[in-house]
Amino acid sequence: MSDAPAIATHDLRRTFKDVDAVRGVNLSIAPGEVFGFLGPNGAGKTTTVRMLCTLLPPTGGTATVAGLDVVRDAAQVRRSIGVALQEIGLDPVQSGRELLELQCGLYGIPAARARTRAQELLELVGLADVGERRTKTYSGGMKRRLDLASALVHEPQVLFLDEPTTGLDPASRRTVWDEVRRINEAGTTVFLTTQYLEEADQLCDRLAIIDAGTIVADGTPEELKARMGHDVVALTFDDPGNGTVTAAERAVAGLEGLERTVTERDGTALYVRDGAAAITEIVRLLDAAGLRAKTINLARPSLDDVFLQATGRRLEGAEKETAA
Numbered sequence: 001m002s003d004a005p006a007i008a009t010h011d012l013r014r015t016f017k018d019v020d021a022v023r024g025v026n027l028s029i030a031p032g033e034v035f036g037f038l039g040p041n042g043a044g045k046t047t048t049v050r051m052l053c054t055l056l057p058p059t060g061g062t063a064t065v066a067g068l069d070v071v072r073d074a075a076q077v078r079r080s081i082g083v084a085l086q087e088i089g090l091d092p093v094q095s096g097r098e099l100l101e102l103q104c105g106l107y108g109i110p111a112a113r114a115r116t117r118a119q120e121l122l123e124l125v126g127l128a129d130v131g132e133r134r135t136k137t138y139s140g141g142m143k144r145r146l147d148l149a150s151a152l153v154h155e156p157q158v159l160f161l162d163e164p165t166t167g168l169d170p171a172s173r174r175t176v177w178d179e180v181r182r183i184n185e186a187g188t189t190v191f192l193t194t195q196y197l198e199e200a201d202q203l204c205d206r207l208a209i210i211d212a213g214t215i216v217a218d219g220t221p222e223e224l225k226a227r228m229g230h231d232v233v234a235l236t237f238d239d240p241g242n243g244t245v246t247a248a249e250r251a252v253a254g255l256e257g258l259e260r261t262v263t264e265r266d267g268t269a270l271y272v273r274d275g276a277a278a279i280t281e282i283v284r285l286l287d288a289a290g291l292r293a294k295t296i297n298l299a300r301p302s303l304d305d306v307f308l309q310a311t312g313r314r315l316e317g318a319e320k321e322t323a324a
């Protein structure tokens with residue numbers, strides 16, 4: 001494997017009429033990495049992925065995938081990548097094996113090789129036992145795994161996955177994670193968008209958070225959490241709509257060690273250097289202002305907090321993190 005990045009972008013941009021969807025994105029993803037791409041709705045994730053997959057031309061900057069320019073060498077890029085986008089178009093009366101063999105045919109793989117390749121892939125994604133069953137009898141998780149397999153028929157160097165587990169139950173999600181890990185261990189670089197922070201935490205070697213078309217944070221999940229350097233005390237209130245949250249934020253404004261407050265739907269999150277030490281003082285300050293919190297939760301920084309700090313919002317669709 002060469003040292004050249006599997007994916008590199010330089011000042012990548014895409015404008016649609018008056019919308020600057022992607023505004024100068026720089027990425028460098030090493031071969032063999034699982035890279036996560038997170039962002040709120042409309043942040044520019046899909047636009048970036050579509051440019052990297054040669055489905056959409058950039059309006060500025062450059063991008064290479066597997067060392068090939070996405071504009072100049074688009075056809076070669078397409079042969080080097082596998083793409084599993086959100087909409088799965090499986091023919092319900094086909095079996096999993098038939099679908100994979102057909103997909104091989106589309107890539108010009110001869111029939112004999114297609115048969116062995118289909119078997120290899122069914123084994124890789126744990127569907128060998130159900131390969132002869134019609135796909136309409138598959139569960140949601142099995143369909144996703146078949147979709148993963150079909151993106152791999154031509155042995156791509158880089159696999160793009162757009163929200164591979166959205167809509168799956170936690171158990172199926174974990175099975176898909178296992179398959180993605182296995183595919184990655186077999187040598188494929190993986191670029192995935194996700195709305196699940198746990199998925200990013202579990203699966204990704206590195207990740208980037210994009211907001212309003214620019215990268216606002218990147219690093220390994222551990223680096224991002226460590227960079228926060230503080231605890232979070234989350235307060236919720238019974239009647240947050242009546243100015244209570246603003247009043248609470250005003251009441252704790254002078255708290256020692258308070259770095260910032262982020263208003264949330266039913267309360268506020270206080271970023272403090274030492275959360276355990278701050279709690280007593282927070283309660284005292286609220287009490288002095290005639291306020292009482294419904295819940296007070298102390299947590300070490302999570303990826304959810306990193307996301308909140310980087311974008312000012314919680315990731316929609318993110319599962320509720322339990323307090324550490």
Ligand SMILES: Nc1ncnc2c1ncn2[C@@H]1O[C@H](COP(=O)(O)OP(=O)(O)OP(=O)(O)O)[C@@H](O)[C@H]1O
Pocket residue numbers: 016017019020021039040041042043044045046047048
């Ligand atoms: N074809 C298009 N024409 C005009 N505007 C577009 C087009 N495609 C995307 N946009 C705009 O570009 C911005 C980024 O959209 P994009 O789909 O890349 O975001 P996203 O991060 O993938 O969001 P989501 O999580 O909702 O899928 C949005 O403001 C969107 O409305």
